Amino acid sequence: MWWSFVARRLVSAVPTLLGVLTVVFLFVRLVPGDPAQAILGEYATPANLANMRQSLGLDKPLGEQYLTFMGKALRLDFGRSYQTRQSVAQRISDALPYTVSLGLAALFVALIVGIPAGVIASARRNSALDYGVTTAALLGISMPNFWFGMLLIIVFSVQLGWFPITGAGVTEGLAGTLYYLTLPAIALGAAEGGVIMRMTRSAMLETLSQDYVRTARAKGLTPIVVVLRHALRNSLIPVVTIVGLNLGRLIGGTVIIESLFVRPGIGRVMVDAMVARDYPQIQGTVAFFALLVVMINLLVDVSYGLLDPRIRYS
Numbered sequence: 600m601w602w603s604f605v606a607r608r609l610v611s612a613v614p615t616l617l618g619v620l621t622v623v624f625l626f627v628r629l630v631p632g633d634p635a636q637a638i639l640g641e642y643a644t645p646a647n648l649a650n651m652r653q654s655l656g657l658d659k660p661l662g663e664q665y666l667t668f669m670g671k672a673l674r675l676d677f678g679r680s681y682q683t684r685q686s687v688a689q690r691i692s693d694a695l696p697y698t699v700s701l702g703l704a705a706l707f708v709a710l711i712v713g714i715p716a717g718v719i720a721s722a723r724r725n726s727a728l729d730y731g732v733t734t735a736a737l738l739g740i741s742m743p744n745f746w747f748g749m750l751l752i753i754v755f756s757v758q759l760g761w762f763p764i765t766g767a768g769v770t771e772g773l774a775g776t777l778y779y780l781t782l783p784a785i786a787l788g789a790a791e792g793g794v795i796m797r798m799t800r801s802a803m804l805e806t807l808s809q810d811y812v813r814t815a816r817a818k819g820l821t822p823i824v825v826v827l828r829h830a831l832r833n834s835l836i837p838v839v840t841i842v843g844l845n846l847g848r849l850i851g852g853t854v855i856i857e858s859l860f861v862r863p864g865i866g867r868v869m870v871d872a873m874v875a876r877d878y879p880q881i882q883g884t885v886a887f888f889a890l891l892v893v894m895i896n897l898l899v900d901v902s903y904g905l906l907d908p909r910i911r912y913s
Contacts, residue, residue, distance in 0.1 A: 619886065634657065638651060678879040682872070687880050704780045704784035705852075712788075713794070716792075718831060720732040744789070744852050767863060794845055
């Protein structure tokens with residue numbers, strides 16, 4: 600049954616999440632910098648620094664700090680931000696809508712570009728159109744999203760003035776939100792669109808060579824019906840797989856894109872926390888990203904059965 604499969608996957612994800620929490624706990628303490636110094640400033644006295652470290656619990660042995668952190672993390676309590684003294688969970692909750700909207704918009708851009716382009720390229724194999732689409736996909740994959748984002752800003756914001764450079768359009772309604780999302784979504788979704796295009800093309804070429812597709816053609820069905828009704832659905836499983844695997848990269852890309860376009864999302868919170876050596880915020884944000892990736896991979900696995908009824912969970 601699918602529910603037992605989901606339960607097993609959730610149990611198997613626990614060691615992964617514990618490993619992520621351990622790595623991030625050690626990593627933030629290996630990075631040069633003192634949170635107490637970042638809070639009090641460069642002119643703080645040694646006595647004030649010592650008092651601040653004591654109040655933050657940073658004067659305790661590393662092992663004791665780790666056990667305290669893991670005990671609270673298992674209760675989903677990551678403490679309060681050193682910067683704002685606000686709950687880490689509350690800061691993530693406040694920034695989450697901006698990151699989710701950017702991620703969904705980037706995924707939408709990737710899907711509406713990648714899947715149709717892959718279908719067209721496979722239907723016109725070895726034609727000039729196929730070569731052109733494949734080359735465009737390779738360019739999209741090769742360009743770093745921050746470089747592509749800066750290029751979009753220079754062309755469409757600075758020179759043409761069509762789109763805003765920064766912000767999220769919070770007070771401008773749905774139309775304003777989508778307007779401010781356009782360039783960040785394109786910058787973040789371009790590489791993913793190229794990957795989806797190449798995977799769709801490969802899967803479609805394999806499916807189009809199957810016997811049942813040749814039978815559909817022999818029955819006199821039109822090419823568009825053969826491609827869309829008989830070939831495309833059976834080609835979507837590898838596409839869904841690659842989308843699921845790359846969503847982690849897509850989520851990680853929001854950190855760079857939100858900083859580039861000055862969007863108030865979780866990525867921006869993460870960057871600010873790293874600059875300020877805000878241990879609780881860094882740890883909580885990384886844990887949230889790890890949990891999100893695990894849940895996305897689980898949803899991808901479950902979706903296989905919806906796309907192909909022959910797949911059974913055991």
